[in-house]
Amino acid sequence: MAEEICLFIKDGLIIKAPKKSPVLLRTIVLVFVMVCGVYICSVCLKQTNFSTKTKFLNIEVLESYCHEYDIDRSETPYLHYPKPKTFRRAECSCNPVRLFAILSMQRSGSGWFETLLNSHVNASSNGEIFSVKGRRENxxxxxxxxxxxxxxxxxTSASKNQCSAAVGFKWMLNxxxxxxxxxxxxxxxxxxxxxIFLFRKNLLRRMVSVIANSxxxxxxxxxxxxxxxxxxxxxxETLSRYKPVINLTSLMTDLKQMEVTVMKTLEQFQSTRHIILFYEDLVKxxxxxxxxxxxxxxxxxxxxSRQVKIHKGPLSEHIENWDxxxxxxxGTVYERFLHADY
Structure with missing residues (x-):
């Protein structure tokens, strides 16, 4: 095999380069290739780890995308971002929704109050959903x-769907x-x-309304x-023409029982975030x-609200056995009910 000879001229002298072994060259090339391979692999691994971290970061960003960081932290537990199974909230998906329940008793103005609430473009109150026994079995x-x-x-007809900012219903105490x-x-x-607690101060008027409605x-x-x-x-006017006869025997007991029911409910739910309203205050x-x-x-x-009050004016005009x-x-603690306007 022909050998390559390299000549260098230095200070007038001719110096012949020593011969190099093919085995040594091959070893050098092999080491070089191995070093390059290790370097390339390390770079690829770093890119893969970065990509994985980026994916996790993206997931975290997506999950926290809807959170508003400029609000009071105390409000955070009451902000929700529902993901309905039956439709998509589309552009309103990041609008926070507050959840509520109206706790009341029949004929306490809850129907009228709910129509007022539903007249708000962002509020949905869905009626007495637990009037159906199967929904409250356990x-x-x-x-x-x-x-x-x-x-x-x-x-329901009250549902605002995508852009609801407050959603709830009314729940009767019974x-x-x-x-x-x-x-x-x-x-x-x-x-x-x-x-939202909604009660009626004048329990005698509530009694008249309950009997008339029944x-x-x-x-x-x-x-x-x-x-x-x-x-x-x-x-x-047509409905108010009927004047119920009040049972005098159980009158005091019935009024007392209504009061007890209200006080017991307030005590049971006192740990919740709540507001207490009275029908008479809302009217006046x-x-x-x-x-x-x-x-x-x-x-x-x-x-x-389009609703019209049925029993207006003095109670004496709406009770058959008024005297x-x-x-x-x-002379009783309930004497005040005799003269209240609402």
Whole structure:
């Protein structure tokens, strides 16, 4: 095999380079290739780790994308970003939703109050969802129903769907609340549900309304149709013509029992975030509706309702045995109910 000879000229002398062994050259090349391979592998591994970290970072960013960092931290437990199974919130997916429940008693103005609340463009109150017994059979069925409502998967005419900022319903005290109050309070506190208590101060007027409504359920005074709420003065006058007879024997006991029920409920749910409202205050002072909107952190709007009050004026005009009722309550703690306007 021919050998290459390199000549160098230095200070007039010719120096012949020594011969190099092929084995040595091959070893050098092999070492070079190995070093390059190790370097390339290390670079690839670093890129892979960076890519993985980037993916995790992206996931974290996506999960926290909807959170608002400029709000009071104390409000965080009450902000929710539902992901409905039945529709997409689209451009409203990052609008926070507040959860609420209106706790009340029949004929305490809850229907009227709910129409006011639903007149707000961002509020959805879905009626008496627990009037159906199957939904309140046990704590499990109650929880499942609540989950559907608060996940925006409960559809009624009041549903605002995508752009709801506050969603809830009204819950009567005789619809499973006393029996399962511990589980319900726990659920409300865990989920950040705000409670709106709505009661009536004048329990005698509530009693008149309950009896009259029960009578119309069977008599159907409005052309064979039972209506708990009306939207015209004529309808209201027709229903108010019926004057119930109050049971004097149980009158004091019945009024006392209503008071006890209200006080017991307030005690059971005192650990929740709540506001206490009275029907009479809402009627006389409409600024109370501002308090409600601020409680739910809603943009302030004028709330309206088409409902017309049925029993107006003095109670003496709406009770058949008024003289006996008046005599029974005179000098008692309930005497104040005889003269209240609402």
């Amino acid at each position: 704590a499990s069925s109650i929880t499942k129903t609540l989950d559907r409502v608060y996940n925006l998967d409960w559809f 619809q499973g609340l006393p029996e399962h109050h511990k589980e319900i309070v726990q659920y409300f506190n865990d989920r950040g549900v705000s409670v 009578y119309d359920r069977y008599a159907k005074l409005l052309n064979g149709t039972h209506k708990s709420h009306v939207h015209s003065i004529e309808e209201a 002072n409409r600024t109370k509706l501002v308090d409600v909107q601020e409680f739910l952190k809603l943009p302030l709007m004028e709330l309206i 006996d009722v008046n005599k029974t309550l005179q």
